[in-house]
Amino acid sequence: MRKRIVAIARKEFLHIIHDVRSLVIIFAMPVLMLILFGYALNLEIQNINLSVFDFSRTPASRKLVNQFAASKYFSIRYEKGTPSTIDSLFLSKEARAALIIDKNFARDFRNAPTTTVQLLVDAADPNAASFIKNYCNGVIGRFNDTHSTTFPLPFEIKQRIWYNPDMKSAYFFVPGLIALILIMISALLTSITITREKEMGTMEQILVSPVQPNEIIIGKVLPYILLAFLDGMLILLLGIFIFDVPFEGSSLLLILLSIIFLMTALSFGLMISTIVSTQQVAMMLSLSATLLPTVMLSGFIFPINSMPVILQYLSYLVPAKYYITIIRGVMLKGNTLWQLIFPAMFLLILTAVMLRNALHRFNLNLEK
Amino acid sequence: MRQIYYLIRKEFKQIFRTREMVAIIFGMPMIQMIILGFTITNEVKNVHLIIGDRDNSRISREIVRSFKNTDRFTVIAYETDINRISENIQEWNAQMALVIPLHFGRDLERHQTPEIQILMDGLDGNTAGVALGYAQAIMQRIARTLQVPEPVIASSSVVVEERMWYNMNLDNAQYMIPGIVVVLLTIISMMLSAMSLVKEKEIGTLEQLMVSPLKRYQLLFGKIIPFLILTFIELGLVMTFARLIFAINISGSLLLLGFLSFLYLFTTLGLGVFVSAITGTQQEAMFISWFFMVFMLLMSGFFIPIENMPPLLQHITYLNPMRYILAIIRDITQKGAGLRFLLTDAVPMTIYGIIIFFLAVVNFHKRTA
Amino acid sequence: MKTDQIAVQTEDLTRRFGKFTAVKSATVTVMEGEIFGFLGANGAGKTTMIRMLCGLLKPSSGRATVSGFDVYRQSEQIKQNIGYMSQKFSLYDDLTISENIEFYGGIYNLPVETILRRKENLLQELGLQSEAEKLTRELPLGYKQRLALGCALLHDPPILFLDEPTSGVDPKARRSFWNLIYLTSQKGKTIFVTTHFMDEAEYCHRLSIMRDGEIIALGPPAKLKETHKKSSMQEVFISIVNGELPA
Numbered sequence: 001m002r003k004r005i006v007a008i009a010r011k012e013f014l015h016i017i018h019d020v021r022s023l024v025i026i027f028a029m030p031v032l033m034l035i036l037f038g039y040a041l042n043l044e045i046q047n048i049n050l051s052v053f054d055f056s057r058t059p060a061s062r063k064l065v066n067q068f069a070a071s072k073y074f075s076i077r078y079e080k081g082t083p084s085t086i087d088s089l090f091l092s093k094e095a096r097a098a099l100i101i102d103k104n105f106a107r108d109f110r111n112a113p114t115t116t117v118q119l120l121v122d123a124a125d126p127n128a129a130s131f132i133k134n135y136c137n138g139v140i141g142r143f144n145d146t147h148s149t150t151f152p153l154p155f156e157i158k159q160r161i162w163y164n165p166d167m168k169s170a171y172f173f174v175p176g177l178i179a180l181i182l183i184m185i186s187a188l189l190t191s192i193t194i195t196r197e198k199e200m201g202t203m204e205q206i207l208v209s210p211v212q213p214n215e216i217i218i219g220k221v222l223p224y225i226l227l228a229f230l231d232g233m234l235i236l237l238l239g240i241f242i243f244d245v246p247f248e249g250s251s252l253l254l255i256l257l258s259i260i261f262l263m264t265a266l267s268f269g270l271m272i273s274t275i276v277s278t279q280q281v282a283m284m285l286s287l288s289a290t291l292l293p294t295v296m297l298s299g300f301i302f303p304i305n306s307m308p309v310i311l312q313y314l315s316y317l318v319p320a321k322y323y324i325t326i327i328r329g330v331m332l333k334g335n336t337l338w339q340l341i342f343p344a345m346f347l348l349i350l351t352a353v354m355l356r357n358a359l360h361r362f363n364l365n366l367e368k
Numbered sequence: 369m370r371q372i373y374y375l376i377r378k379e380f381k382q383i384f385r386t387r388e389m390v391a392i393i394f395g396m397p398m399i400q401m402i403i404l405g406f407t408i409t410n411e412v413k414n415v416h417l418i419i420g421d422r423d424n425s426r427i428s429r430e431i432v433r434s435f436k437n438t439d440r441f442t443v444i445a446y447e448t449d450i451n452r453i454s455e456n457i458q459e460w461n462a463q464m465a466l467v468i469p470l471h472f473g474r475d476l477e478r479h480q481t482p483e484i485q486i487l488m489d490g491l492d493g494n495t496a497g498v499a500l501g502y503a504q505a506i507m508q509r510i511a512r513t514l515q516v517p518e519p520v521i522a523s524s525s526v527v528v529e530e531r532m533w534y535n536m537n538l539d540n541a542q543y544m545i546p547g548i549v550v551v552l553l554t555i556i557s558m559m560l561s562a563m564s565l566v567k568e569k570e571i572g573t574l575e576q577l578m579v580s581p582l583k584r585y586q587l588l589f590g591k592i593i594p595f596l597i598l599t600f601i602e603l604g605l606v607m608t609f610a611r612l613i614f615a616i617n618i619s620g621s622l623l624l625l626g627f628l629s630f631l632y633l634f635t636t637l638g639l640g641v642f643v644s645a646i647t648g649t650q651q652e653a654m655f656i657s658w659f660f661m662v663f664m665l666l667m668s669g670f671f672i673p674i675e676n677m678p679p680l681l682q683h684i685t686y687l688n689p690m691r692y693i694l695a696i697i698r699d700i701t702q703k704g705a706g707l708r709f710l711l712t713d714a715v716p717m718t719i720y721g722i723i724i725f726f727l728a729v730v731n732f733h734k735r736t737a
Numbered sequence: 738m739k740t741d742q743i744a745v746q747t748e749d750l751t752r753r754f755g756k757f758t759a760v761k762s763a764t765v766t767v768m769e770g771e772i773f774g775f776l777g778a779n780g781a782g783k784t785t786m787i788r789m790l791c792g793l794l795k796p797s798s799g800r801a802t803v804s805g806f807d808v809y810r811q812s813e814q815i816k817q818n819i820g821y822m823s824q825k826f827s828l829y830d831d832l833t834i835s836e837n838i839e840f841y842g843g844i845y846n847l848p849v850e851t852i853l854r855r856k857e858n859l860l861q862e863l864g865l866q867s868e869a870e871k872l873t874r875e876l877p878l879g880y881k882q883r884l885a886l887g888c889a890l891l892h893d894p895p896i897l898f899l900d901e902p903t904s905g906v907d908p909k910a911r912r913s914f915w916n917l918i919y920l921t922s923q924k925g926k927t928i929f930v931t932t933h934f935m936d937e938a939e940y941c942h943r944l945s946i947m948r949d950g951e952i953i954a955l956g957p958p959a960k961l962k963e964t965h966k967k968s969s970m971q972e973v974f975i976s977i978v979n980g981e982l983p984a
Contacts, residue, residue, distance in 0.1 A: 022651060042672065158485050159500065167496065283563065288559070292400055329460065386831065571827075571830075573825075573827045
């Protein structure tokens with residue numbers, strides 16, 4: 001039996017090797033994606049255009065504005081008009097935020113316990129607005145630290161940040177990217193290969209030979225597991241070298257669990273190809289069913305715990321969710337197998353269910 | 369142009385004849401819109417918290433109560449041993465821990481400024497930062513109630529009165545729901561167009577069409593127009609449903625939004641057809657269009673603001689049609705912007721569409737599989 | 738029915754793909770009403786030849802005209818005047834028979850009444866009137882083949898190009914297909930056919946044999962057999978391809 005599987009696997013492998021363009025795409029694209037998104041997905045804002053309406057025009061107010069100017073994140077522009085122009089400033093995108101200092105600023109700053117300034121933020125993009133708001137508050141906080149003595153808090157808060165103390169975006173996103181890339185390649189590849197043969201009719205030729213249907217599936221899928229695995233290793237290494245993502249845990253463990261994950265992704269692709277009749281539909285289904293859920297429900301960007309409960313349950317069906325925990329866990333926390341046993345188990349269960357479904361349908365299709 | 373009409377008619381017949389295709393085209397975006405619409409939240413909630421109250425005084429219990437009373441945090445364990453806490457954080461059980469030291473209440477009364485520890489999993493920097501902010505806010509609220517007013521005149525501290533313009537509550541849904549609809553339709557439209565032409569290459573009917581007097585641009589129009597009509601109608605449908613389900617308000621002109629979305633769809637379809645024109649097999653077309661889509665998705669400003677990207681990469685986003693339409697959607701739905709302010713996005717997007725269509729015609733390889 | 742008008746003429750027609758020359762200096766003249774065959778092994782250059790004449794490929798050098806139109810500068814007029822059928826049959830499996838016919842009629846810009854009229858005729862000829870609303874994929878191969886031919890003739894072109902039109906079809910169907918070709922030729926149409934079936938070569942008025950891009954023999958089948966002193970085209974072909982000179 002093994003010989004037959006190997007024979008099929010080899011044929012499939014040769015198919016792939018001869019398709020140079022696809023090979024280039026399979027390996028070059030993920031690398032490109034890793035580099036592009038590793039740098040692009042950033043939690044730090046680059047530049048905020050801040051319009052300043054300073055009606056006080058005293059040394060005190062200028063000190064405040066300078067605190068903003070000194071920050072590399074802000075580009076300051078003094079506005080001559082009234083705050084009624086803010087709307088058109090925001091509309092034309094000349095400014096993302098506006099600071100309004102009223103004429104009593106200096107007086108209040110000398111005499112009152114607190115002095116109020118107004119901050120208006122273009123919140124049409126709430127994500128960006130959050131960032132901007134936080135940065136502004138950070139600047140004001142620093143201003144307060146240097147220029148005023150507030151009542152000290154009766155107690156102190158000491159914070160310790162474990163794992164990624166510098167809060168580097170790359171640490172968070174790069175492992176997630178790897179998972180994203182892997183799941184898509186595998187699901188895509190498998191669904192295509194099986195359906196294509198169905199379409200071309202060569203499936204029947206193989207079926208009349210003494211090869212078992214299960215052997216066919218395993219044989220066909222094997223080269224793709226290998227490819228996806230190589231791909232994964234490639235971007236993993238790149239991620240580590242280019243972005244300095246640490247690797248605290250056991251590489252053996254990661255390899256093992258990655259293989260399990262690949263099997264899950266591939267089973268998904270297999271399942272799709274047994275449901276569907278044409279290559280076109282297979283591709284569309286595998287893509288539309290994996291892309292958004294993987295990006296949004298897996299914890300890649302949005303924290304799962306913050307989602308409505310129903311969706312938290314739904315995320316249990318997303319294989320990428322488990323793998324993201326796994327890869328972040330091994331790379332950044334040095335998790336052991338025991339600590340990752342739940343995600344691993346869930347992956348195995350999902351694989352088993354989908355594989356069984358696929359095989360069942362495959363046999364059904366044969367009988368038709 | 370009669371010939372284009374025949375091409376369109378054929379395309380429609382083919383699409384509607386495959387039930388699976390119709391199910392995906394119409395079902396997927398709708399279903400995903402409903403599901404994903406509910407994931408959109410910028411709020412950090414339900415942060416898993418461990419409480420380690422070593423003091424158990426009245427004040428420490430009050431602090432603990434404050435943390436329990438908010439849905440921002442969910443207390444999952446009570447644990448005072450730092451090692452156990454560390455384990456829990458490592459094992460993904462909790463993201464944060466609050467440790468109140470022994471004699472906290474007593475030291476407080478003696479003005480000895482005791483220290484509360486907050487331990488955090490910093491992996492998800494964004495969530496960690498926000499959660500930390502919440503925790504500090506809670507603490508400061510409590511601190512203020514404890515404060516004894518000092519007669520010392522200290523100099524003032526600056527306090528910010530914030531106003532979130534266009535979106536008072538930083539409600540993510542208002543912007544992101546229409547965004548999600550556009551994203552979903554981008555996926556569908558690109559896939560449809562990317563596969564369609566190359567499929568005809570594969571099965572050989574393209575050759576038959578090339579031998580006829582049909583011009584290349586007629587063929588390409590014949591591919592784009594049916595999908596354009598289809599996806600545009602679907603956009604309208606899904607958007608309407610989305611607005612109903614999620615109660616989205618649109619400040620600006622619906623007509624303008626529709627018109628610009630139409631242009632956008634033309635651009636994405638053009639992109640898909642371009643991919644179809646330069647590839648030889650459906651598999652290749654799928655790979656390339658898929659990577660295009662991931663690029664478009666992640667670099668559109670939808671998940672991570674474009675402002676956060678390094679300047680070089682910000683420039684690359686100009687090549688992404690999705691960037692423009694999302695900005696347009698934002699501006700129309702949130703700011704009620706009129707056409708004048710939208711031109712900086714609408715014009716490049718349209719030019720992009722024209723250029724890509726032109727490129728598709730020119731690069732149309734008559735290579736058959 | 739042959740006339741004295743030239744339908745297709747080539748002179749030193751050549752096509753290169755990088756370093757590889759697919760067609761070398763082909764010089765051929767085909768008269769109106771002829772059934773002209775292109776015989777050769779796979780890869781000999783037959784398909785490339787046809788594609789150049791159909792306007793699917795630009796030649797690398799040499800001259801050619803189809804129906805008097807130049808292949809370099811007047812390919813649009815050529816396309817209006819030719820019909821084409823490839824071995825893939827190029828019908829849309831997921832359209833009905835009726836829809837396929839109407840589609841190809843519309844592509845060639847025929848008026849609606851003409852399309853409907855010719856559709857009825859075609860359906861009648863094929864005996865498929867009652868099956869018109871069936872999906873094309875359900876047709877047996879022989880029918881598909883004839884349907885494809887019918888679609889290629891829908892706009893009544895004077896010249897027909899057939900690239901291995903009988904691939905994969907059983908011998909009986911092949912015979913009846915060639916009967917169709919004869920009938921079409923009788924109506925005054927010129928038919929340019931490529932094939933690798935030797936027995937089909939016998940059916941042509943004239944044929945040429947290609948090997949490695951070159952035309953190594955040209956003439957009516959009877960003459961070729963006589964020149965090479967063989968009794969069947971198969972033997973002629975083998976001997977020519979093996980490099981034996983005519984006796």
